[in-house]
Amino acid sequence: MTPLSKPIHLGTLFDDLAARGSATAVRLSRPLDIAPGAGVELDVPAVADLVRRVSGWFAEAGVRPGDRVAVVKRNHWDYVLLSCAAARLGAVPASLSAHLAPDTLGILLRRLDPALLVTDTDLLATARAAGSDPSVHAARTLVVDGTAERALSLDDVRGGTAPPAHRPHLDAPLAIMHTSGTTGVPKLAVHSTRTILRRLAGFESHRWPVLGSRRDDTVASSMSYAHGRALAWTAGVLWMFPEAISLITSPDWEEAGPALRRHRPTTLEAQPSTLVRWQRHVDQEGDVFGRVRLFVSTFDAVHPSTVRTFLNAGRRRSPVWMQGWGQSETGPLTFRFLTRRSLARRQWVDPTTRDLGRPIPGRTRLRAVDPGTLRPVPAGTPGLLFCRTDALCLGYVGEEGRWRSKLVGQWWATGDIGSIDRTGAVRLVDRAVDALADGGCLEIEDVVDERLPQVLECVVLGVADGPPVPVVATVDGTLAPGVWKEAVLDLPTMAEPTVLTWDDLPRTGTGKVRRGVLRENLGLGPDTPGKGRWT
Known part of the structure; x- marks a missing residue:
């Protein structure tokens, strides 16, 4: 096999890595759902062999080139391996989060019309009990962890021979992933080899200063592996031959804590909501993060207090936090670096991490326009x-x-x-659909987070005919009224806060608060000052 300089083919990604002599250790916080007997310590050749075997399963289940294979199961890195196996056959994998409501899942599956649905028994049973059977939208259904009515089991497809690897055209559909769905039913974004592997993973498979993975790195991630980010992350990181990758499937400290202690990372990428949950453990187990030289946060905005806590927990002289902004449709658009010094309290009048940095040089361009006329607005003016x-x-x-x-x-x-x-620096105000009549809610949320450490999450919801409604989550669902009033005295006028617990907030698979569902739960109605035309 001719050595490749960049990850190009999803279906043979692990074959190509093995051929290049990859010795990276693959460490899991729990065994793979599709191969529980393989344990929690794998190597790249073993993963390549597993992908080939799964490709044989899919062929035995009737999947052919051009078909769509929908995957929806509990979160694990095997989403990536299932996608690789489907792509190896020339099929197009579509990764769907298990956090989707059964009716929403049904809508997306109808749009996909998959030849095969890959799921697990728990999700299938839960959806069927809710009156929404996802298997009716697929030609066949395969469960990976047991048996279910009207579904194939792994015993039914094991032993299938994997056909020769298929390598699609660079611009042909390669993989499908859904958007966050914070504002309604998620969209199903289609990416190609060129967009997700050459443009995104290819960018990461460089030894960039600070950002690039090193050969002595233990690169850890904790994310929704149904997200397209998991494909680009896996290909980009493994192509740099780090010492190990550590895959953490749950934000719960009961699973994450032991994995982080066993394999202390040197770089860590995690969803902001996950970092918020881990933040409370830093004082007791700060050394777990002591080796981290680079933190990466994507998927959602992150609060300054969270960044500060983790940067201060490390034993490194100058740890760095890379904050990225982008979308499922586009990949990363901007990035910036944060350090202990840049986050020193005395530098913050109104603390915020809404300053998103600048567009990626040579790769992205941005402009701000008037939403009505689409004409460019002056520098520094929100658009x-x-x-x-x-x-x-x-x-x-x-x-x-x-x-x-x-x-x-x-x-x-x-x-x-x-x-x-x-200078080209971008400052985020809000999602257009969530924007307040005067400004945005995001910076208010940052300020509340900074001033009230007992608040785990603050969400400000705009309403069409009154002041915005703040929703705050605390450990026990309580907050003293006097404490709140003092904290927001100099902020825009808001209604009295609704106080909930962390688990009361509806979330997407990537940990974002589903603001539309939250509005509905609170009886606020769908009307907001923002406009949804561009969502």
Whole structure:
């Protein structure tokens, strides 16, 4: 096999890595759902062999080139391996989060019309009990952890021979992933080999200063492995031959804590909501993060107090936090670095991490426009953010008109409101659909987080005919009224806060608060000052 300089083929990713002599250890916080007997310590050749075997399972289940294979199961890195196995056959994997409500899952499966649905017994039983059987939307269903009515089991497909590997055209559909769904039913974004592997994983498979993985790194991640980020992360990181990767499937400290202690990371990427949950353990077990030289946060905004806590927990002289902003449709658009010094308390008048840095040089361009006229707004003035990137997805499954409506020439509407100053630095205000009549809710949430450490999460919801409604989560669901009033005295007028616990907040698979569902739960109604045209 001719050595490849960059990860190009999803279906043979692990074969290609093994051929290049990869000795990276693969360490899991719990065994794979598709191979529980393999344990929690694997190597790249073993993973390559597993992907080939799973490809044989899919062939035995009737999957053919061009078919769609939908995967929805409890969170684990085997989402990536199942996607690789489908791509190896020439099929198109579609990863769907187990956090989706049964009716929403049904909508997405109808749009996909998959030849095979890969799921687990618990999800299938739960959905069927809710009156929404996902298996009716697929030609066949395969459960990975037992048996179920009207479904194949692994015993039914084991022993199937994997056909020769298929390598699709660079611009053909390669993989499908859904957007977060914070504002409604998620969109199904289609990516190609060029967009997700060449543009995204290819960018990460460089030894960039600070960012690039090193050969002595233990690179840890804790994320929704159903997200497209998991494909790009896996390919980009493994192509750099780190000493080990550590895959943590749950934000619960009962699982994450032992995994972090066993394999203390040198770089760590995790969802912001996961880091918030781990933050309370830092004082007791700060040395777990003592070796980390690079923290990476994507998926959602992160609060300054969270960044500060983890940077201060390390024993490294100068740990760095990389904050990225992007979307499922586009991949990363901007990034910035944060350090202990840049987050020193005395530097913050109104603390925020909404300053998103600058566009990735040579790869993305941004402009802020008036949402009505689409004309550029002056530097520093909030407007609707449009981007240009070669990593833009190919379209939305079942909603092609919606995708085209967000494309103006070669510029893509992100649906975010923000400003761009004269140096190109981007400051996020809000999602257009969530924006308040005067400004955005995100910075208010940052300030509340900074001033009230007992608040685990603050969500400010705009309403059409009154002041915005703050929702705060605390450990026990209580907050003294006087403490709240003092903290928000100099902030825009808001209604009295609704106080909940962490588990009361509805979330997506990537940990984002589902604001639309939260509004519905609180009886606030769907109307907001924001506009949803560009979502």
